[in-house]
Structures are given as C-alpha cells and as structure tokens.
Amino acid sequence: MTAEPRAEIHVHLEGTASPLLAREMAARHGVDISGLVRGQTYGWQGFGGFLAAYDLIAALFRSEEDYRRLALDYLTRLSSDGALYCEIFISPDHAREAGLSPEAYLSGIESGVAEAQERTGIACRLIVVGVRHLGPAAVEGAARFAARSGHGLVTGFGLAGDERAHRPRDFARAFDMAREAGLGLTAHAGEFAGASAVAETLDALKVSRLGHGVRAIEDPALVRRLAQEGVTLEVCPGSNLSLGVYPSLEAHPLRALHEAGVRLTVNSDDPPFFGTDLAREYALARKAGFTAPERLALTRNAIEAAFVDEETRRRLLERLMLRAISLGAPGTSD
Ligand SMILES: [Zn+2]
Structure with a gap:
C-alpha cells in the first residue's frame, strides 16, 4: 500500500452512503434517486438542499442488514484509502425514523465494523450523537442509549444537528x-x-474535541485557549467549502489554526454529499501548505485524540509509525 497513513474521527454513518449502494437500496424500496446522483456524488443546492438530500439517502437504510452493509462498505473504501482508524457518528434518532430500534441499528453497524476489521485490519469505534435541533430531551435520550449500550465499540458521545x-x-x-x-x-x-459558541461549548459541555471548531479563528484569545488546553479540532475542509462556510481554501483557517499551535485533524464529514473523501481532505491539507510530516502529524493527532483504550492507542501509534517507515524516509518528502 502506498497511500499515506490516514485516520478519520468525524464522519456521519448515513453521510457515507455511496451512490452505488444508495441506488441498490433505492431500487429495492422503489424510490427514485436519479435526480440526486451525479456520478460518485450527490447534487444539491444550499444548506436546505443538503439536509433534504441527506435525509432522503439516510431513509433508504431501514434494516439491521442495510446498516451492516453501509458500515462495511464505507470502512472497506476508507481502508483502501490508507486509513488505519475511523470513528463514526451514529444516530439512534435516525434509526427510529427509519423504523428500526436503536438496538438493531447498533447491532447491524457492529457486524459491519467487525467484518471490515477482519477483512482489512482497519480499527473503528462508534460515537453516538444526539441531534441538537430535536431538543435537550432527545439528546439526553441518545446519551442514555450510549451510556447503557454496553457495546465495546461505542466509546464516545457527541452533539450534531443544526448548531x-x-x-x-x-x-x-x-x-x-x-x-x-x-x-x-x-x-x-x-x-x-x-x-x-465554541467557548460556550467548551465551558458547558467540557468536551475534549470539537466538530469543526474552525470559526474559533475569529477570536485570537480563544485560539490561544484551544492550543493551551490541547483541544483537538475535527476539521472538515471539503465540507466547509461545499457548504460555503468559507469561499475558498485560501480563506479557510486550517493553516492559520495549525500555525497557532491548535491540534488538528482532517475529516470527510459526509463524503459523497460534499464530493470528497479522506484522501481529498489530506490533499486539501497539502494544498493549504501541510508538508508530508505535517500531514503525518494530522493522523497522529487523530489517534492521540481517539476515544480508545490506551492499549489500542499504543498499537495504532505503532502501526502508524511502521506505515510511515514503509513509505520510506518518513516525514522528509512532500
Ligand atoms: Zn459533522
């Protein structure tokens, strides 16, 4: 394998569905998605269009077996893109909307993850997310589900939805x-x-990581705080560009945050919806000025901030080092 070693800690399971897999599910359920598919990606306009497209694709996955396929399909592709490790956001509220119990949803995902790990060696953990715009009670329900899931693969809890x-x-x-x-x-x-909102999130929720977090750049004191406290940002440059959070890569604060000493990772968020994948996110980092050793540090940051036990972290860091060495002269070429 020649791809640089990568890791991803911010991707939404339903947002990974490839048009190929989605078409298969759509045909089975008699849903027409031809108006959405543009080759390997989905077409939509504006934030409302993105949400509508996302919900339509997510609703195609309805059974335990569908979710097994979804997790397996994504992790297999991600591994062939050079990824050693992945954390996936899963949403029991989405499962309920699709008419599936959270337990069956988790069980399907868990089978897909186990199969992917067996086939490719990629390690994966799951983060249960609450959906913010459904309100505090729903988010507490998701937290309760995560807390009592008793599944070794669920190692994190998060907040997604409309900020x-x-x-x-x-x-x-x-x-x-x-x-x-x-x-x-x-x-x-x-x-x-x-x-x-970033400062308030750190104060009120005491999180060790932030999804995106990029607009912290608007407050220099907050940027210093992120660096000092070692908060890891799950940056998704392709997503930000696609949704118009920043008009161009030149305007994106990825490089500036790095230079200010903030711990960064790059991630694909909802890859086919944003015409991206993890390899492209690393390519965007490269375009933004990240050298090969700096890109390797992005992967190391992801593993260091991962929600895993210390033995797993040690093994992942070891694999990362071995992969870097096998690429030859680690950290010296660009
Ligand atoms: Zn996200």
Missing part, C-alpha cells in the same frame, strides 16, 4: 450522563455559529 438551535448549556445534562459512563466527548461547534 443554531438551542444553547450549548441546554445539553449539559446529556453530556454529564455520557461523561459519567466513561465515554469520550465531542460536539459540533464553530461551523455555522461563531467563536462565542
């Missing part, structure tokens, strides 16, 4: 429950809302 709905502190109870259950914590913040 403009509710205040971070409204979700403090959900995060307290997840923390008490020993889960790692992350929350989407600083994508559609500005720097103050």
